[in-house]
Amino acid sequence: MPVTSSLLSAEQTANRLPYAALTENIARLLRDPSVQVPPRMVLPLAGGGSLFAMPAADHQVAVTKLIIFTPANAGTPRATIQGDVVVFDVATGERRLVLDGPTVTARRTAAVSLLAAQRLAPSAEGPLLIVGAGVQGKAHLEAFAEGLGIREVLIASRSASSADALAQHARSLGLKASVAQDANAALADCPLAVTCTPAGGAVLGNMPRQDGFISAVGAFTPHMTELEPGLCRHFAEHGAVFLDTADARHEAGDLLQAGLDVTRFATLADVMTRTIERPAGPVLFKSCGWAGWDLAAARTALAR
Incomplete structure (x- = not known):
C-alpha cells in the first residue's frame, strides 16, 4: 500500500x-x-x-x-x-x-539553543534575557522553560507591544516576566541570554557576566550581526565560543565582522562526540541554522 x-x-x-x-x-x-x-x-x-x-x-x-x-x-x-x-x-x-x-525553523532553532545551554552554560538557572520578541523569542522562551526549568525571564524588543505580549505569554506559563527597556543593562542580571532579532544591527555590546551564556541566532549570513565586535572578541579571549555547525564558519557575521578566526571554534557536534568539558568562563553559542x-x-x- x-x-x-x-x-x-x-x-x-x-x-x-x-x-x-x-x-x-x-x-x-x-x-x-x-x-x-x-x-x-x-x-x-x-x-x-x-x-x-x-x-x-x-x-x-x-x-x-x-x-x-x-x-x-x-x-x-x-x-x-x-x-x-x-x-x-x-x-x-x-x-x-x-x-x-x-x-x-522556530522550534528546531530553539531546541539547538537549549541543547547548547544544557551542555555548555556555566549557570543554567536564569533569569533568561530574550532580545527580540517575535516567533523565535517565543520558541526560545518555551524551550528554556521546559528544558532548563527557568522561572524568570526579561524581554527586550524594539516593539513595546511585542515585548508586552511575550511577557504576558511567559506569565501564562507560570513564569515571572518583565520587559527590559535596556537589553545591555539587563545582561548584568541574566546568566542566560538569547538574541533572536532580524539582525539589522548590533543589539548587545556590554561585557557578559563571568557565568554568562549567550545564544545568538538572529544573524545567519556574513553580512548580518546582532553582537558588537568587542563583545565577540571578549568571549573568544576570556571565555569560549562554539558554533552550531562547521557551516557557520563562513556564515557567522557576528564573528566574521569581529575579525575572529572562526575556524578554531568547536561545533555542537564536537561537544556531543568529543570530551569537551563545560567551560568555566562566559560562553557564546553562535547558531546559523542547518538542514540537519x-x-x-x-x-x-x-x-x-
Whole structure:
C-alpha cells in the first residue's frame, strides 16, 4: 500500500515537535554517520529577501526545506519566514509529511539553543534575557522553560507591544516576566541570554557576566550581526565560543565582522562526540541554522 502523506498546519507541526523529544533527536543526529547535509542554496531576492533550499538525508528519511526570508515583514502581520519542509521515504521515494516551515525553523532553532545551554552554560538557572520578541523569542522562551526549568525571564524588543505580549505569554506559563527597556543593562542580571532579532544591527555590546551564556541566532549570513565586535572578541579571549555547525564558519557575521578566526571554534557536534568539558568562563553559542536540524525535526514528527 502507498504511504499516505499529511500536510500539517502550524499547530499540528508544533504538536509533533515537543522540545524534549526534538532536543533528544538533535543530539542523536549529531552522532549518526549516515546523515548527509550538503550546503544550502541561498538565492538573494529583490527587496532584501532570500530564498533558501535546504536538503538533508539519512538512510531512511530525506527532507528539503524550502523557505523565503523576508526581513521587510518584521513588525507587520506577515511572517518574516514562510515555507514548508517536505519529508520523503528514502526506500520508496514517497512523500510522508509536509511540515510548516516557520514552525519547524522556530522550534528546531530553539531546541539547538537549549541543547547548547544544557551542555555548555556555566549557570543554567536564569533569569533568561530574550532580545527580540517575535516567533523565535517565543520558541526560545518555551524551550528554556521546559528544558532548563527557568522561572524568570526579561524581554527586550524594539516593539513595546511585542515585548508586552511575550511577557504576558511567559506569565501564562507560570513564569515571572518583565520587559527590559535596556537589553545591555539587563545582561548584568541574566546568566542566560538569547538574541533572536532580524539582525539589522548590533543589539548587545556590554561585557557578559563571568557565568554568562549567550545564544545568538538572529544573524545567519556574513553580512548580518546582532553582537558588537568587542563583545565577540571578549568571549573568544576570556571565555569560549562554539558554533552550531562547521557551516557557520563562513556564515557567522557576528564573528566574521569581529575579525575572529572562526575556524578554531568547536561545533555542537564536537561537544556531543568529543570530551569537551563545560567551560568555566562566559560562553557564546553562535547558531546559523542547518538542514540537519530540519532532518531531526522530521524524525521527531514521524515518530509521533
